[in-house]
Amino acid sequence: xxHLSEQELIRRQTLEEMRASGLNPFPAEAFKVNTNSKLIxxxxxxxxxxxxxxxxxxxxxxxxxxxxxSFAELQDGHGKIQIxxxxxxxxxxxxxxxxxxxxxxxxxxxxxxxxxxxxxxxxTGETSIHVSELKFLSKSLHPLPVVKTDxxxxxxxxxxDPELRYRRKHVDLLVNAQVKEIFIKRTNIIHTMRTYFNSNxxxxxxxxxxxxxxxxxxxxxxxxxHNALDIPLFLRIANxxxxxxxxxGGFDGxxxxxxxxxxxxxxxxxxxxxxxMEIYIAFKDYLWMMEMVEDLLEHVSKxxxxxxxxxxxxxxxxxxxxxxxLSMYEAIELYSGIQVDGKTESELRELCKQHHVKQDESYxxxxxxxxxxxxxxxxxxxxxxxxxxxxIEMTPLAKKxxxxxxxxxxxxxxxxxxxxxxxxxxxxxxxxxxxxxxxxLKLAERGDDEAMALDEEFLxxxxxxxxxxxxxxxxxxxxxxxxxxxxAIQEVLFFPQMKPxxxxxxxx
RNA sequence: GAUUCCGUAGCUCAGCUGGUAGAGCAAUACACUUUUAAUGUAUGGGCCUUGGGUUCGAAUCCCAACGGGAUCACCA
Numbered sequence: 001x002x003h004l005s006e007q008e009l010i011r012r013q014t015l016e017e018m019r020a021s022g023l024n025p026f027p028a029e030a031f032k033v034n035t036n037s038k039l040i041x042x043x044x045x046x047x048x049x050x051x052x053x054x055x056x057x058x059x060x061x062x063x064x065x066x067x068x069x070s071f072a073e074l075q076d077g078h079g080k081i082q083i084x085x086x087x088x089x090x091x092x093x094x095x096x097x098x099x100x101x102x103x104x105x106x107x108x109x110x111x112x113x114x115x116x117x118x119x120x121x122x123x124t125g126e127t128s129i130h131v132s133e134l135k136f137l138s139k140s141l142h143p144l145p146v147v148k149t150d151x152x153x154x155x156x157x158x159x160x161d162p163e164l165r166y167r168r169k170h171v172d173l174l175v176n177a178q179v180k181e182i183f184i185k186r187t188n189i190i191h192t193m194r195t196y197f198n199s200n201x202x203x204x205x206x207x208x209x210x211x212x213x214x215x216x217x218x219x220x221x222x223x224x225x226h227n228a229l230d231i232p233l234f235l236r237i238a239n240x241x242x243x244x245x246x247x248x249g250g251f252d253g254x255x256x257x258x259x260x261x262x263x264x265x266x267x268x269x270x271x272x273x274x275x276x277m278e279i280y281i282a283f284k285d286y287l288w289m290m291e292m293v294e295d296l297l298e299h300v301s302k303x304x305x306x307x308x309x310x311x312x313x314x315x316x317x318x319x320x321x322x323x324x325x326l327s328m329y330e331a332i333e334l335y336s337g338i339q340v341d342g343k344t345e346s347e348l349r350e351l352c353k354q355h356h357v358k359q360d361e362s363y364x365x366x367x368x369x370x371x372x373x374x375x376x377x378x379x380x381x382x383x384x385x386x387x388x389x390x391x392i393e394m395t396p397l398a399k400k401x402x403x404x405x406x407x408x409x410x411x412x413x414x415x416x417x418x419x420x421x422x423x424x425x426x427x428x429x430x431x432x433x434x435x436x437x438x439x440x441l442k443l444a445e446r447g448d449d450e451a452m453a454l455d456e457e458f459l460x461x462x463x464x465x466x467x468x469x470x471x472x473x474x475x476x477x478x479x480x481x482x483x484x485x486x487x488a489i490q491e492v493l494f495f496p497q498m499k500p501x502x503x504x505x506x507x508x
Numbered sequence: 509g510a511u512u513c514c515g516u517a518g519c520u521c522a523g524c525u526g527g528u529a530g531a532g533c534a535a536u537a538c539a540c541u542u543u544u545a546a547u548g549u550a551u552g553g554g555c556c557u558u559g560g561g562u563u564c565g566a567a568u569c570c571c572a573a574c575g576g577g578a579u580c581a582c583c584a
Contacts, residue, residue: 126542145520
């Protein structure tokens with residue numbers, strides 16, 4: 001138990017006084033509501049008669065007491081509304097305790113109350129509730145930050161410390177209205193995507209989070225242990241191989257929204273667990289997938305933002321299809337003048353050294369190309385742009401390009417300088433897949449710690465035959481950041497991972 | 509991981525070149541029957557992140573730890 005502040009002590013004392021007087025600070029019975037703050041504010045003007053018999057409930061966020069009449073602000077799930085409380089109206093008899101003691105003294109900011117009454121306009125024109133009944137619903141023992149907005153819309157005493165905001169998201173959500181909007185949008189994004197997929201007949205599925213081989217991506221995993229089997233298990237870094245096994249099993253289209261776990265660095269764009277959406281469609285290729293993705297994103301943007309143009313920082317991103325397409329080699333040449341095609345690994349390494357591009361001896365041809373791309377191109381790709389046709393070495397799960405030697409049928413979608421989607425024509429030749437895994441093992445021996453592991457079960461599944469398939473992965477957190485104009489992943493996660501808090505030295 | 513800045517009341521912040529703390533809001537008390545960052549008067553509230561050091565004296569200077577922000581590198 002931490003040391004109680006003066007204000008916390010006072011609230012606990014108030015709690016005792018309430019109990020002593022017979023007023024339950026945490027009553028069990030439901031309080032029936034028939035409206036909410038938003039409905040009243042949006043509807044009262046046009047149809048005042050419909051707002052004469054109201055019952056609503058929420059937190060008291062502000063009290064303005066003026067003797068025998070007071071104003072307060074009530075916040076419910078839809079916003080805030082002002083309530084007007086007149087002593088002689090809520091206490092028509094001699095007993096004025098409800099007003100003088102319960103309302104004025106015992107109700108603290110953050111407490112829940114239920115009110116009944118009718119809507120009206122105050123002298124200054126604000127739609128408010130004229131309260132005839134007041135019921136105490138729940139006590140708040142921990143004071144909330146009091147954030148005020150003045151007539152010019154300027155926010156005073158904002159609850160703005162990022163660490164506190166992230167650690168106490170419940171407080172952030174309560175006092176910073178725009179935070180809630182981000183999460184409503186996030187849910188809408190996911191809902192819209194799901195509806196789009198379902199309407200095409202693709203099926204939502206679930207695949208294992210605990211995996212004995214962490215395949216499907218290049219990343220360091222979290223390791224755990226299963227006691228009964230006495231085997232190590234890993235939290236998934238990807239679900240790709242399982243979803244392909246479902247395509248092998250005969251589904252035409254499967255998708256999964258799910259958490260992935262990567263045991264790597266944390267910063268404003270990386271959380272150890274993050275949400276990805278992966279979808280696999282049989283009898284399609286990556287060219288088809290590009291058309292699907294641009295159609296999907298335009299649709300999602302319009303549905304959740306009302307526009308296909310989204311502002312982020314100083315940039316205006318236009319999600320209207322179609323998107324620009326550039327092969328990886330074209331992109332590198334365009335932004336650096338370097339021609340990659342036909343170069344050898346050692347020639348590329350020399351070029352990297354010349355341009356101070358980070359690389360080391362473990363890098364194969366593919367990673368050197370990727371290093372050049374990251375150095376010269378990525379930050380320029382502000383408007384949605386498909387980068388296509390990647391070197392075979394860096395993409396062991398994609399099908400060889402139908403016409404270009406040494407490349408695979410892959411694209412990544414870049415928006416605002418960051419990758420938000422990755423897709424292939426999936427490799428379905430089990431012989432080729434085995435040799436690609438073996439190439440990965442060689443890279444691992446050279447010291448590439450991101451090289452992929454060989455998965456015998458997956459290879460066996462492939463041998464049964466997989467139809468030509470296109471697969472896509474979209475980072476949902478990143479997409480949400482884009483569509484809500486946020487620059488930190490912590491802003492789009494309810495509970496971002498935080499370092500453990502320092503111990504309280506004052507506690508016994 | 510590297511660089512850099514920061515850590516003062518419940519919240520947002522002042523505290524200059526070292527002399528053991530201030531404001532607004534919140535809280536407490538009183539006044540006030542249409543206010544809205546309500547107002548007026550009064551009051552209480554701080555191991556100044558932690559641990560060392562320099563000094564007669566440290567919130568202030570130095571070192572370290574812990575926590576955080578920003579930028580860069582890697583990953584989605």
